[in-house]
Each structure stands twice: as C-alpha cells, then as structure tokens.
Amino acid sequence: EAAVTQSPRNKVTVTGGNVTLSCRQTNSHNYMYWYRQDTGHGLRLIHYSYGAGNLQIGDVPDGYKATRTTQEDFFLLLELASPSQTSLYFCASSADSQNTLYFGAGTRLSVL
C-alpha cells in the first residue's frame, strides 16, 4: 500500500503570512500532486510534478508555488497567504501517468 504523509495536519496563519505544506511518499512514485478541496468544488489540481526538480502547473495555481526537492518530497508554498486559500489540501502520488493516485490524509489550512 502506497504511503503518503502530509505535515502539518492543521495550520492556522494570518493574512500575508508565509506557509509551507509538506508531503512525503515512500513508494518511489514518479508523479506527485497537490489538490485543494472545497465544498461545491470538489478537488482541484494546484501543481504537480513528474520527478525531482520538475514542476507543472495545474488548474488553480494562482497564489501557490511548489517545489519537488527529491523523488519523495513535494512542498506547497503560500508566500502571501489570503483568506481565499483557507481550504483542505491533499497531496497525492502515482507510479506513472496511468496509475492510481494515492492520497495523503490532508492538511487543513485556515488563513485569518
């Protein structure tokens, strides 16, 4: 079973704050993804990566940066957090372009 671990599980920050969400997967998957989940919108793709050093833009990238430092680690950065970024964030990984996505347990972010 693929293991995807997100940290922190909960985070509160203020408007304009700097936040980093972390994700680590331990199954040597090539692809990693960041989604946000909001009521009425389902899950929306923010950024994704094919491998270390690679970054691809998703469907809702504004206000977010991401970095893939190793095959295992994928970070989501909010450099000037806004209340509209209050959401539940999920990281996921998959072995290749046609494989199942494995999701982490999520990080709940509140921007006050």
Add this chain to the structure above:
Amino acid sequence: GDSVTQTEGQVALSEEDFLTIHCNYSASGYPALFWYVQYPGEGPQFLFRASRDKEKGSSRGFEATYNKETTSFHLQKASVQESDSAVYYCALNYGGSGNKLIFGTGTLLSVKP
C-alpha cells in the same frame, strides 16, 4: 474544457437500499473514468476505473459502466450498508501524460441502520 458533473450533492438511504449516484462527463475522445471514495478524516481512495466504451469497473460491491453514447459513468450498488457512508467522487483523466484528474463536486452518501 473537460468536466465532470455529479448531480446529487447528498443521498440519504437505509441499509439494503439500492444506490445510484449519477456521473456525466464532457471530454473529447475516450478519457479514463474513475470513482474515488473518501471516508471522514481521510484522503480519497481509488475505488475502480474504466477506460473503454461499455467497460464495467467494479470493487467492494460497487460498479459502473462506461457509456460513451450518454457520456455517463453512474455508480451503483445493490444493497448499501452503514459502512458505505462516505463522499464519492467521479473523475476523469485528461491531458495525456501526467495523469491529471478532473474531479466532480462529490456526493455525500449517508446510510441509516
């Protein structure tokens, strides 16, 4: 652009009832179609997928058939249990390489004992 529509935001049933959650998609060609399930406090989990017209996907008593003509992939289960209470997401794979998924807005299933 490509999209997925789930018409039911919430479905309330009793145990042993028959379940249908509707999923319609809009996309060119033959996108792969998926169902994911999300239990409280957890991330979504893959349920099953289908990639070709008339292909049936199934898992844990749930099933759906890929219908190109009606652009649908409706989730069904003959007899639901309380433990099936969860949010169900329909999704399609788009964009060629990259395995990017577009998710529907989700359907909350509540099953009373």
